[in-house]
Amino acid sequence: DGGITQSPKYLFRKEGQNVTLSCEQNLNHDAMYWYRQDPGQGLRLIYYSQIVNDFQKGDIAEGYSVSREKKESFPLTVTSAQKNPTAFYLCASSIGARVATNEKLFFGSGTQLSVL
């Protein structure tokens, strides 16, 4: 079945530690996104990528980094610079190479990150 796979489902981070969240898609979509969801809040865009080896900052990119070495993969690293990383992280993709604003998004099932 085609879709987006996020792993792990739960992740714990120690102080000063970097952690990486995995996102893989087999939909052959060009664009991929990372969103952060806090309780009672909407989704906020962290980073997005339209093509391989290219990505742009979203609204809350500070303390995060990404890479897009392969079309199907868009990992997110939460660095130690992110002081409040506890949140639910959602990866998404859309068909178009350009982030066409009328495209619907396909989402993974998310990763809950908590700080120890």
Added chain:
Amino acid sequence: AQKVTQAQTEISVVEKEDVTLDCVYETRDTTYYLFWYKQPPSGELVFLIRRNSFDEQNEISGRYSWNFQKSTSSFNFTITASQVVDSAVYFCALSEAGDDKIIFGKGTRLHILP
């Protein structure tokens, strides 16, 4: 600036009742797109509907219906004869043509009580 307001944080209704989720948006563009997504307890958001700013026709899909009114900048979502499986968080979202972002509202948590 674009903005999406879902004033209802949480709603509880008894099964088989009808329920309407409100969405009010702000945009300066004449071309824009509105969306509704459902987030069940499993976590992943599921696309429900997309509407462009030039199409004000209401839409019905089974028990779901959407009322788009540009005059009041609203895009409300009604579930008829609600079922327990409708329990989820529902997000309204807006994007403007030419912008790379989709702005989400804060969501409405819907509880359908058996």
